[in-house]
Amino acid sequence: MSGTFVGMPAFPKAAHEAVYNQTLRGNLRHATHTIRAKRAKAVAEVSDWAELREAGKQIKDHTLRHLDRYLVQLEESVTAAGGIVHWAADADEANRIVTDLVKMTGETEVVKVKSMATQEIGLNEALEAEGIHAYETDLAELIVQLGKDRPSHILVPAIHRNRGEIREIFAREMSEWGRPAPEGLTDTPAELAEAARLHLREKFLRAKVGISGANFMVADTGTMVVVESEGNGRMCLTLPETLISVVGIEKIVPTWQDLEVFLQTLPRSSTAERMNPYTSMWTGTTDGDGPSTFHLVLLDNGRTDTLADEVGRQALRCIRCSACLNVCPVYERAGGHAYGSVYPGPIGAILSPQLRGTASEIDASLPYASSLCGACYEVCPVAIDIPEVLVHLRERVVEGGAVTRDGNKVVLKPAKGHAAERAAMRAARWAFKHPGALRTGQRLASRSRRFHPRSLPGPGAAWSATRDLPTVPSEPFRDWWQRTHGGKDTGK
Amino acid sequence: MSTRDVILGRVRRAIADVPRGDTPYEQAVDRSYLPEHGDRSVEETVDLLAENLADYRAIVHRCEAGGLAELIAGLIAGRGSTSVAVPPGLDEAWLAATDVTRVPDRGESTPHELDQVDSVITACAVAIAETGTLVLDGGPDQGRRRITLVPDHHICVVRVPDQVVSSVPQALPRLDPARPLTWISGPSATSDIELDRVEGVHGPRTLEVVLVNDRTVGGN
Numbered sequence: 001m002s003g004t005f006v007g008m009p010a011f012p013k014a015a016h017e018a019v020y021n022q023t024l025r026g027n028l029r030h031a032t033h034t035i036r037a038k039r040a041k042a043v044a045e046v047s048d049w050a051e052l053r054e055a056g057k058q059i060k061d062h063t064l065r066h067l068d069r070y071l072v073q074l075e076e077s078v079t080a081a082g083g084i085v086h087w088a089a090d091a092d093e094a095n096r097i098v099t100d101l102v103k104m105t106g107e108t109e110v111v112k113v114k115s116m117a118t119q120e121i122g123l124n125e126a127l128e129a130e131g132i133h134a135y136e137t138d139l140a141e142l143i144v145q146l147g148k149d150r151p152s153h154i155l156v157p158a159i160h161r162n163r164g165e166i167r168e169i170f171a172r173e174m175s176e177w178g179r180p181a182p183e184g185l186t187d188t189p190a191e192l193a194e195a196a197r198l199h200l201r202e203k204f205l206r207a208k209v210g211i212s213g214a215n216f217m218v219a220d221t222g223t224m225v226v227v228e229s230e231g232n233g234r235m236c237l238t239l240p241e242t243l244i245s246v247v248g249i250e251k252i253v254p255t256w257q258d259l260e261v262f263l264q265t266l267p268r269s270s271t272a273e274r275m276n277p278y279t280s281m282w283t284g285t286t287d288g289d290g291p292s293t294f295h296l297v298l299l300d301n302g303r304t305d306t307l308a309d310e311v312g313r314q315a316l317r318c319i320r321c322s323a324c325l326n327v328c329p330v331y332e333r334a335g336g337h338a339y340g341s342v343y344p345g346p347i348g349a350i351l352s353p354q355l356r357g358t359a360s361e362i363d364a365s366l367p368y369a370s371s372l373c374g375a376c377y378e379v380c381p382v383a384i385d386i387p388e389v390l391v392h393l394r395e396r397v398v399e400g401g402a403v404t405r406d407g408n409k410v411v412l413k414p415a416k417g418h419a420a421e422r423a424a425m426r427a428a429r430w431a432f433k434h435p436g437a438l439r440t441g442q443r444l445a446s447r448s449r450r451f452h453p454r455s456l457p458g459p460g461a462a463w464s465a466t467r468d469l470p471t472v473p474s475e476p477f478r479d480w481w482q483r484t485h486g487g488k489d490t491g492k
Numbered sequence: 493m494s495t496r497d498v499i500l501g502r503v504r505r506a507i508a509d510v511p512r513g514d515t516p517y518e519q520a521v522d523r524s525y526l527p528e529h530g531d532r533s534v535e536e537t538v539d540l541l542a543e544n545l546a547d548y549r550a551i552v553h554r555c556e557a558g559g560l561a562e563l564i565a566g567l568i569a570g571r572g573s574t575s576v577a578v579p580p581g582l583d584e585a586w587l588a589a590t591d592v593t594r595v596p597d598r599g600e601s602t603p604h605e606l607d608q609v610d611s612v613i614t615a616c617a618v619a620i621a622e623t624g625t626l627v628l629d630g631g632p633d634q635g636r637r638r639i640t641l642v643p644d645h646h647i648c649v650v651r652v653p654d655q656v657v658s659s660v661p662q663a664l665p666r667l668d669p670a671r672p673l674t675w676i677s678g679p680s681a682t683s684d685i686e687l688d689r690v691e692g693v694h695g696p697r698t699l700e701v702v703l704v705n706d707r708t709v710g711g712n
Binding site: 019025029031032034035045046047048051052054061062064065066067068071075081087089093099137138139155156159162163166181190192193194197200205206223229231235238241249254255258261264267271273274275276278279282283288298305308310313319348383404407420442468486 | 603
């Protein structure tokens with residue numbers, strides 16, 4: 001997975017810097033709290049949320065378990081409907097395919113619908129290197145692109161910017177890219193949206209090539225689905241002559257009927273709406289309506305490696321709603337940039353180390369970017385047990401072991417810097433295997449409890465600087481249990 | 493070996509743990525979720541549609557079949573529109589009371605030409621009450637997707653109650669996936685500034701929905 005943030009420090013360092021940024025903290029707190037309350041209300045409106053969530057999980061699980069079959073079926077249906085299907089094993093191959101397709105049209109600019117897959121592969125940079133300008137048209141992506149910034153949220157990549165900062169970026173940068181911002185632009189959201197409308201309209205009207213991702217691909221009909229709010233998606237999907245969609249292979253659902261689940265859960269989970277303003281569905285090409293050429297680029301880029309992990313593969317159920325980011329106490333404080341990936345937050349912490357492997361410092365640190373509170377699991381509309389995968393990935397980092405990289409089985413070495421963790425785990429394993437020693441140790445700890453320090457010495461000091469050490473009870477639980485026959489003998 | 497074969501090979505190795513007799517699709521998904529939420533009469537479903545459309549800032553009008561042409565003429569005049577994009581199969585009677593310039597939906601017209609058109613009027617394929625959604629399927633009375641996108645003012649006529657369903661699960665079987673579909677729930681909006689919803693970005697900033705009662709006496 002390329003197109004990410006090269007040379008990023010590990011999460012703890014990046015987060016440490018972010019939490020001291022008062023503006024960022026304020027912006028994130030405001031935005032995540034706004035959406036949290038709204039989401040809860042939107043979800044409470046449907047009494048069968050639990051059933052929808054379970055069905056969504058089952059549809060995705062079933063699809064992943066038979067992904068080869070559904071990919072072949074999808075290819076057949078898209079081709080039958082007039083689309084052209086390409087396959088890309090990694091980011092470089094996908095970028096090469098798209099660049100060649102754009103070059104074949106003779107165009108030097110493209111309009112883009114917000115797409116996580118193209119962010120993930122760094123498509124804009126690859127196109128730019130070949131002299132093709134890619135214009136982001138989603139409002140938040142536009143803010144990021146104009147601000148020469150990085151995305152920090154799946155749904156709202158510019159969530160770290162407040163209205164004042166957005167006004168400033170528009171006023172300063174729009175003239176560099178096309179139509180300047182209106183004179184006297186203020187920071188009211190309606191005016192900012194109007195400025196984006198005017199700035200992008202000329203680009204939409206002259207665009208000959210559009211690039212998108214897709215939220216869903218329906219295997220049995222070949223239908224692509226894009227959900228959006230602003231209408232920039234509709235512009236990119238219908239006005240150009242050529243449409244290129246880059247979509248991860250896990251975005252398949254087997255049947256048309258399956259959409260009835262996700263079209264209920266996705267909008268409520270992501271923007272907290274009963275339904276997002278616009279959803280476009282297209283199947284191949286339609287004579288006289290919309291693009292006359294449609295290319296679908298099916299992207300692997302680490303997804304099959306993720307699929308090979310029986311615990312970790314559930315991350316591929318993700319429908320990119322970003323509800324887990326919005327409820328996460330760590331994300332709220334650290335912000336999206338600290339995760340060093342286009343996928344921030346809890347889902348990013350399990351997706352990036354699987355798509356990219358845990359070789360880099362940032363990827364090896366991501367499974368630890370969590371307090372394991374479980375709020376992410378609770379709101380996930382496809383019930384991804386993020387804490388379970390985080391713990392699983394921590395084990396992989398600490399212990400190493402067999403994983404799949406680029407389709408090949410490899411054995412990872414235990415990561416450096418986790419020696420103390422490994423030693424502690426080994427000691428725990430030994431103690432639990434030797435009940436006599438465990439009992440003696442526990443009694444010793446109980447009797448010496450008056451002398452226990454309140455904080456740890458040496459390298460442990462960092463941990464106990466903000467926490468009290470747990471106090472040891474006066475009597476070990478197992479002794480109490482034996483003495484009172486499981487609490488039956490005394491009230492104590 | 494083609495990339496296609498490489499990826500399919502990787503997928504097959506990755507899911508080698510899945511047994512041959514894995515639960516088939518038909519039994520893999522528990523569809524005990526509701527076909528619709530709540531118990532409503534036909535009239536109440538139409539009321540809910542109106543309510544949810546309005547909640548997302550669509551302007552909702554209701555009329556009997558006989559009053560439709562007058563109502564539409566009023567909306568166009570009220571907006572001050574001088575031109576209206578018209579799909580080829582639109583019921584001519586709908587525009588009988590206005591002499592506004594009609595701009596036919598033609599394949600040759602450019603997006604720039606369409607950008608000069610003030611309003612567009614279409615029918616729809618189905619409307620979903622629970623979510624306040626109109627679905628257009630490019631039928632003769634709805635036209636190409638772009639005509640309901642580029643003009644800033646969209647008037648959409650829904651025949652009630654025949655075109656109204658309660659829920660998303662009821663809407664999908666009434667739609668043909670082979671057609672290009674556009675689901676519209678209120679005017680264009682964004683949540684990109686501080687995660688707060690603002691109406692009016694690239695799509696039509698004004699969405700007017702006319703719920704015309706098609707079952708009035710004398711109607712069919």
